[in-house]
Amino acid sequence: MNVRLLEHTPEPERTVATAARICYAPVGADELFQVMSSEEVEKLVSLIIKSGHLSAIEHAVFTFAIDGISRVCSHQLVRHRLASFNQQSQRYVKYSQDLNFITPPSIENNLLVKEKYDKLNATALKIYQELLEEGIEAEDARYVLPNSSETKMVVTMNARELLHFFSLRCCNRAQWEIRNLALAMLKEVKEVTNLLFKDAGPSCNRGPCLEGKFSCGKPWKKIK
Numbered sequence: 001m002n003v004r005l006l007e008h009t010p011e012p013e014r015t016v017a018t019a020a021r022i023c024y025a026p027v028g029a030d031e032l033f034q035v036m037s038s039e040e041v042e043k044l045v046s047l048i049i050k051s052g053h054l055s056a057i058e059h060a061v062f063t064f065a066i067d068g069i070s071r072v073c074s075h076q077l078v079r080h081r082l083a084s085f086n087q088q089s090q091r092y093v094k095y096s097q098d099l100n101f102i103t104p105p106s107i108e109n110n111l112l113v114k115e116k117y118d119k120l121n122a123t124a125l126k127i128y129q130e131l132l133e134e135g136i137e138a139e140d141a142r143y144v145l146p147n148s149s150e151t152k153m154v155v156t157m158n159a160r161e162l163l164h165f166f167s168l169r170c171c172n173r174a175q176w177e178i179r180n181l182a183l184a185m186l187k188e189v190k191e192v193t194n195l196l197f198k199d200a201g202p203s204c205n206r207g208p209c210l211e212g213k214f215s216c217g218k219p220w221k222k223i224k
């Protein structure tokens with residue numbers, strides 16, 4: 001899996017603080033953006049995150065390049081509605097031998113089933129190619145491709161949606177692949193702004209676990 005932060009709001013913390021401050025400032029946002037001290041920015045951002053008045057953090061936006069995830073994972077990812085997605089099309093891209101398949105660690109570590117798994121993926125790809133050779137359009141030939149097929153995406157989320165996404169998907173309840181993806185995305189954004197994502201992660205990173213009877217019961221190792 002490759003996850004890279006392609007682009008982001010240039011000064012996310014200052015932008016968020018400006019949006020928060022405009023609500024009760026006599027001057028315009030342009031001036032606020034210029035004159036606020038770094039200490040004021042930090043204080044405001046911490047305050048709005050703590051208070052849960054999160055509309056201002058929607059002004060900070062992050063765009064990721066994501067490769068090497070399965071269609072299982074992308075299907076879970078696109079359930080998050082307050083995000084923008086573009087995904088490599090199985091209609092417009094025809095695969096030859098270059099289609100990769102994602103293998104779950106549970107299968108990777110089990111030699112007995114790994115062989116069957118690889119064989120099934122290879123057979124699916126072979127039949128797919130045969131369908132193309134028979135003149136079947138890629139949009140129909142793709143029906144034989146498995147969920148394990150690799151996909152590539154560009155994903156944009158604002159900081160508020162990212163906090164929600166991290167809360168659900170960094171959790172031990174989330175499936176391993178989307179959890180790894182969420183953790184990789186969190187690592188990327190923390191390098192840009194640790195302040196906005198200081199306590200990001202599952203609910204147990206901030207207090208008691210909210211998963212009730214589904215809780216994994218394990219203490220959360222706080223994300224630095």
Ligand SMILES: Cc1cc2nc3c(=O)[nH]c(=O)nc-3n(C[C@H](O)[C@H](O)[C@H](O)COP(=O)(O)OP(=O)(O)OC[C@H]3O[C@@H](n4cnc5c(N)ncnc54)[C@H](O)[C@@H]3O)c2cc1C
Binds near residue numbers: 082164165168174175
């Ligand atoms: C561990 C786990 C197991 C899951 N299992 C299943 C499953 O078995 N089957 C299944 O179908 N899905 C499953 N899901 C997916 C889940 O139901 C959600 O679709 C997905 O997590 C997106 O989250 P969301 O709806 O909270 O938020 P997003 O779509 O990311 O939206 C963010 C927030 O915006 C608000 N919002 C967005 N759209 C609306 C709206 N239309 N109306 C009102 N408020 C809105 C809500 O507050 C929402 O929390 C699972 C998710 C997890 C994390």
